[in-house]
Amino acid sequence: MLVSEIEIITPISVNDCLLLLSKNETEHRIIAGGTDAVVRMKEGKWRPSAWINIKGLKDLRYIKEKNGAIHIGPLTTHTDIIHSPLLQKRADVLVEACREVGAVQMQNMGTIGGNIGTASPAGDTIPALYVLEASIELQSINSSRIIPINQLFTGPGRTVIKPNEMITNIIIKPQTENEIGIFQKLGPRKAQSISIVNVAIMLSMASNRECLGGKIAFGSVAPTIIRAKKCEALLSLNPLTDDIIENIAKVAWKEVMPITDGRATAEYRRDMASALLERGLFRLMRRWENK
Amino acid sequence: MKQLLNWIGKRVKRLDGPEKVTGALKYMTDFHFENMVWGKVLRATYPYAKIHSIQTDKAKQLPGVICILTHEDIPGFNGFGIVVPDQPVLASDIVRCTGDAIALVAAETLEIAEQALSLIEVDYEPLEAVTDAEQAMSAEAPKLHPDGNIHSHVKIKNGNIDKAFREADIIVENTFYSPRQMHAFIETEGGWGVMDEEGFITIRCPGQYAYRDRMQIARALAYNPERIRVISSPIGGAFGGKDEITVQIYLALLAMHTNGRPVKIHLSREESVIAGIKRHPFKVRMRTAAKKDGTLLANEVRAVADTGAYASLGGAVIALAIEHSCGPYKIPNVNLEGFCVYTNNGISGAFRGFGVNQVCIGIETHLDMIAEQLGLDPIEIRKKNVYHQGEVSSMGHVVKSSVGTFKTLEAAENCDLWKNRNQYKKEVSEPWKKRGVALATSFHGIGMGIGLPDYGAASIELLPDGKFLVAVGCEEIGGGNGTAYAQVAAEILNCDISKIKVIQGDTSKTLDGGTVTASRSTYTGGRAVATAAPNMIKLLSNTAAVILKVPLSEIKILRDCLAAKEEILSYEAIYEYLYIHHQPTKVEGHFLLPKEKTEIKGSGGAPHHLYGYLTHVVMVEVDTLTGETEVLRVVSIPDAGRVINPQGLEGQAEGGAVMGIGYTLYEDVIIEEGFHKTKNFTDYIIPTIRETPLIETFPVEDEEQTGPFGAKGIGEVVMIPIIPAIMSAIYDATGARIYHLPATPERIFNALKEMKKQNIQPSR
């Protein structure tokens, strides 16, 4: 398929869009901000017969509280998230992750739905969504289902989303007063870089450095984002002193299964899983103490 | 005694600033024409292969294809190359790198042109690629060129090296590896070609020497160069990467087959990565000897440069590297040797610094190592060993031109960052981070060296509106030389800078004044303007004397006008008189660059007559958990002779520093088995504004008598000493020495891990 032969169809409503997807006579693909789609089209990897351009569907761009949860529309841009007072307060880990996506231009164009849709193991918002226990609402013309984020991905670039479905809502569990989060990214440079390793951490704190429990999700060290369950289990055993943090972080390399690629070797990635967890916990504790 | 000057040394705003900042300026590759066609180049599938046949029939039949050209369609000489034209314009029987061009397509759309490429059938016989420079030098390696794989071999010997090493108190020896840096200009290679009904060919293509590009085009086309016009300016960045022919010959060939329609080629970033020239990766083994008091005794250097498939300027790069391999010091005993070697790894050539970047990391690191072992201050050891004007350099020649190293070291010693470094080093932002401060110094030859003709030329024309058109061949490559030319002209003509218009890089409008390379264009173009301007004054005053009917001696050159007695004469009036009387309104200035008389035997062109000098002080912070290095502060202390425009100098100093940071910490084009693993800016990491530190520029002005108003050149050395300075600052911070650039987080982390394993404590 030549680029010039690809059609662009712009649905006027979500329903219209779902209808288009349901027909699926030819190979269609959704395009939102296009920051992944256009790159892959140029590379020749994504050459659908038509782009379904959803960027104008205002109904899919929202951040709102509902029944004790926060709903984020898939067309919400990274910039929207960064500037949302609600998310700054109740989902700081996601805000931090969005700040690390590319640079300002990418944050303005790129959407959270697109970040999920691309399903890159290095996608920066996904670990944050893991620790916020996100659920993804998938709709088709005649049904709707909700998939927990840890069940959404089947491998690099692969999800359980069916061709006639689209993401219509991202539901997260807001952080409570005593929950704090942090996102740490190691890339080949500070901006415009793909993660070598990233990690989202959320802790539920009691007094001082006593931790009631927490969640840790790593990116770019496995075929999909993974939770570091062993490390999580250690979080509440002892107060998170600097020594304990170091010990917990050491366990991280056992939980990851990285590969070597152009950005880093598997060995370095393994070491960095520990390093980022250590750095993240250090920084979190400092923030907690200054809170 | 300093003259009172109106424009020289002033912060004059860039003449081309507003149009560049606002985006109003159209670069040549931005243009589109109604009746245009698109050109594409078919590149080789293999890094090294025989070609048995090239079939273009299918491609020709594709609707929308206008022409397909192969080596059979080249009317003249099928080759190009600045020094040795060993690179085929279009390969016929063999390909030596994946950047090799095999066929050209012109088509109605870019997409059709791309499709046509895929329909050209090339029957290859792949051969085993030569991918390592040292392996290429061995007897068993296949010969990539008829004369073998060693393109050039330079040697400089002085004194008695064996004796010096025997008698030395301290000897250090190390091997350094440097990366294949990409110029990463914003505007990739590209341009336009068109042939008019009379067969006159116009090529608009950013380049660094329009006249030489024209010569190379004419040679390939077997065409009268006078019937070719090359417009080579403005340029969306070049840094040496557009010194060699990029696409000019392809454009000209296609233009001959498109029935007068303009043809455009503009390489994608991916194609630019594969086909564009890169900085030579070097392996440098260096052994340096000193006395107890820090006096350098001897230096032994063996440098091997991977020039890839073709020579381009590789021979000159290795020669310049060897000339600079001992730093701006006086080492009495040296044995230096460099090899420029063919492989199947792309093509290397000119790049800002021209070989000096790769060797300065050796000598500067060694000075720091020696200083540390002897307990000397890094500035003291350098001050002790630098040559001064009139002294003998390590090359064994008396340096007659200006030498500012000592002054730059004094300035470094007195700058805030160096003086208060111990305090700054304590101010780490997080406990696991470590800071280091270090400095390094280097130099860079200005102009072409011995063996190559080096001249400057400029013209100045009086225009009807009373302005002056200053025309200089040297292109506006982004560095601001055009503004410098205007300053020189306005200074001498005694007029406001708004009266000066500058045109550059156009064979139909500017004289041949050499390249915009070799840190030469301010010196050469500026001096050429300074040579032409008095001729314009002569023309103005002679004419004024005639108009006013007074003796020439009574004519006064006032600001923006001429006068005699009470009468004032405007430039417009003078133009009018000349025009009516059919007299020329244009003057020229020509000169030859000063050169050394005798070449150092075997050196390939050393020494240069002129050098620019620079010292860098840097502070880094290393995250010991991850190995990430952040450069926090840079102090750049150039000796550029008299500074023509401080703002322009700062632009060069800042841009150069960032390019040096990129070279040291991030950048490398990875080629494996002859194939590029690095594809584009996704995986070729250059610094962004977030990697850009505070950069201060404190020039010391060691005036050069022969330069325009005492100016020298600075375009390249601004990115050089920062490289070893960062390496040493990393060591100062962590105790880890990195010998293999770029010093990526992974390399630094592994070095720290190794130290931990061996239980080595950081030295400081």
Ligand SMILES: Cc1cc2nc3c(=O)[nH]c(=O)nc-3n(C[C@H](O)[C@H](O)[C@H](O)COP(=O)(O)OP(=O)(O)OC[C@H]3O[C@@H](n4cnc5c(N)ncnc54)[C@H](O)[C@@H]3O)c2cc1C
């Ligand atoms: C220079 C650059 C830097 C970048 N840096 C980063 C980075 O640091 N971190 C990072 O994580 N990413 C980065 N990216 C990738 C990209 O910007 C993000 O993944 C972004 O969030 C994608 O959003 P989008 O709206 O542009 O997606 P699009 O490109 O429009 O779509 C991406 C995919 O998602 C699908 N999709 C989009 N919306 C939906 C939906 N509602 N339902 C179902 N499927 C959908 C599309 O079909 C497509 O397959 C970078 C990209 C570039 C070009």
